[in-house]
Amino acid sequence: MPFRHYRPETRTLLGAQLVFNLGFYAVVPFLAGAMGTDYGMDAAAIGLVLGARTFSQQGMFLAGGLLADRWGSRRAILTGCLVRILGYATLAAASDFTLFLLGAVLTGAGGALFSPALESQLSQADRPVDDGEPACGKKGKRSVFVWLAITGEIGAVLGPVLGSALLGWGFDAALAAGIAVFTAVTILLWYRLPAAAARGKAPQAEAENPGRTGARPALACLGDRRFVMFCVLAGVNMLAYNQLYFAVPVELGRRGLDGAWLGALFLLASALTLLLQLPAAAVAQRLGPGRTLSAGFVLLAAAFAVAATTSVHAGSSGTSLVPLAVTVAVLILGRMLLTPTILSLIPAFVPTEGPAPGRGAYFGLAATCGGIAVLVGNALLGWLLDLTDRHHWWPGTPWVPLVLLAVLAAAALPAVLRSHRTSRPTDTSATPSLSGRTPGRANG
Structure with a gap:
């Protein structure tokens, strides 16, 4: 719109x-x-x-x-x-x-x-x-x-x-x-x-059905196993984006490139977002959310594969910035497909009783899972970076788990959406369709 x-x-x-x-x-x-x-x-x-x-x-x-x-x-x-x-x-x-x-x-x-x-x-x-x-x-x-x-x-x-x-x-x-x-x-x-703005008819709903208020419905998102799985898999998107702050600077240092180049890579990421977010949204609309999520995570996997295959040992000289620029560009393209799609799908998991029950908690849980993914993922990635430098392993080794996680998310998230859609056949009239399109035209 x-x-x-x-x-x-x-x-x-x-x-x-x-x-x-x-x-x-x-x-x-x-x-x-x-x-x-x-x-x-x-x-x-x-x-x-x-x-x-x-x-x-x-x-x-x-x-x-x-x-x-x-x-x-x-x-x-x-x-x-x-x-x-x-x-x-x-x-x-x-x-x-x-x-x-x-x-x-x-x-x-x-x-x-x-x-x-x-x-x-x-x-x-x-x-x-x-x-x-x-x-x-x-x-x-x-x-x-x-x-x-x-x-x-x-x-x-x-x-x-x-x-x-x-x-x-x-x-x-x-x-x-x-x-x-x-x-x-x-x-x-x-x-x-x-x-x-947010409460609407909530007080009336609570008065009519007090048993559904309080901590239990507020934390209903934690009891929805499909939504928790959705959040865990979607958290790979935040982990991937965080590598602009963690693994990419490390890779710059390995290549002996000045840290000032990091600013150029951030500028590239921002320029691509501002120029291509609307065209990416048009592509996502044609694909539907299932295929959009798969395509987005495949792009993330491709970005990390480029980083892995072009990675060098610490102290290397005569290396180029181009592979890292390609990595950042492809990563941002994947993120442009993923982030709006993930956020727009979250309300479809919210129960339809009341005006918008637990909606803030659902968005909060998705963000928290992303934060946990960054905390755990970066700790493991840092450990792999240290081991790779210490034992002179193939320099692309730390990137391999990121490739695998992105491929896993690309394969599993559409299945989670299909499973949720079939388990709630009567909800499509009250919440945003998991297809991102008119109900009945799902495109998994």
Whole structure:
């Protein structure tokens, strides 16, 4: 669906995602440098602070989703903005490790409250509006999560530019700009989001059927084995994307290439996302979600296969950046197919009783599984990298598990969707179709 055709509330949320990313990327990429250069902290302290920030966000996504279900999306989104403001203010006041750690945790917790609630609320735009057909299922209409990827990427591109421009005045200037950005977002959302945006008829539903409220329905996502399997397999997408931050820089170092080339690879990733996300969405619409997921993960496997077959031993000279550029390009193409499709499929697993029961928890669980995949996967990959260098194994060895995981996800996820579809034959009229198209035209 063209951006201008969405409801004002949906456009406001997409704009909030852009500005939220702008404020985040104007500060966090420069946090490690500020801690080391300005405050003289060692690598262990910096690593612990950055790890705590990531864990407090990824590890708390499920909790953030549960709170969004309990409070309503509007309240959770606004609270997430306020908590991130508090986190940035704590970082601005920090002069020792303890306050930096607290500020980083608060920054992550703000994201954990904001993102599941925003995704849950945005998913309403993919639900039936006038004619009973999901917006993402109508011919020529794209899922709202395609626009979420684009607006988020714009913020991710502009944020470091803003942060770099402000660093001339010191890290505190970047933090002040971040606080100003999040304050503006909070004020905008306070006035633009309807007070009952997420709750709807929930109180009435709870009064009529109190046995379905409380912790058990809120955590119903954990009891849905098919959805848990969907989240575990889909988490490979986040693990793959995280290699831009972990394995790709390691590979640059192995090739003896300057670390500045990493910025060029990130610029390539952002440019491809901004230029090709809409065409990729059109391809995904023609394929249907089952085939889109398979194609996306096959592309991830191909990207890692390129990295494996062109990898070199540490200290090699005369190597080229081209194989890594190809790896990044193919990985981003796969991600462009996968991320909007995965997000648009999550509501189809949510039970149809009530207005939107447990929807925030479902989005939160999916994000948490991705965070766990990154934590476990990177630990194993780091171990393999060390073993490969120590024992002089084939240099592509660390990439092989990533290839296998992507192939596994490509084969298994369509089967999970088919299994879920056949187990809930009466749900297609109330939730977005697992085909991403009109019910009855499934394309596994």
